[in-house]
Amino acid sequence: MQLIPRHDPHLVVRSTGGLTVAALRGELDLVLVRHLRPELDALVRECDALTVDIRRLTFCDATGLGLLAHCAGRTRGRGARWSLVCDQPWILRLIRLTALGDLLCPEPGLPDQQDRLGPPDQLDPSDQLDPSDRPGPSDPGVTSPVS
Numbered sequence: 001m002q003l004i005p006r007h008d009p010h011l012v013v014r015s016t017g018g019l020t021v022a023a024l025r026g027e028l029d030l031v032l033v034r035h036l037r038p039e040l041d042a043l044v045r046e047c048d049a050l051t052v053d054i055r056r057l058t059f060c061d062a063t064g065l066g067l068l069a070h071c072a073g074r075t076r077g078r079g080a081r082w083s084l085v086c087d088q089p090w091i092l093r094l095i096r097l098t099a100l101g102d103l104l105c106p107e108p109g110l111p112d113q114q115d116r117l118g119p120p121d122q123l124d125p126s127d128q129l130d131p132s133d134r135p136g137p138s139d140p141g142v143t144s145p146v147s
Helices: 030-046 062-077 089-097 111-117
Strands: 002-004 011-016 019-028 049-060 081-085
Touching: 011 030, 019 030, 019 062, 030 049, 030 062, 049 062, 049 089, 062 081
Parallel strands: 019 049, 049 081
Antiparallel strands: 002 011, 011 019
């Protein structure tokens, strides 16, 4: 396993055996998209198999979904494997409402990759969010999705 060194609190990239996992955290909005796009574009160009793990996002807007769709389309367009790890109902709902499910193909987790790469929380302590940093139903400004 190789942890690719960078000093970015919003992106941790690890790679082994042709598989690259990019774990995102924070608020995937216009500001963060502008910051991450060059790094993610480089990964899309270079990886044979790219997994983007967004389980630690606390927010994602249309710009963030656009970046994920861009990465998925470009990765698949060059014949590489793409996967998106997402277990957050509010993001899954956004993906469903925007009809991006077929492109993004979100999965709650990939046990085979977890076995090879180890749990993301054990790779870099700075990649771990404090549970109090996650939005919840009691947070002001966070609305519960209506199914």
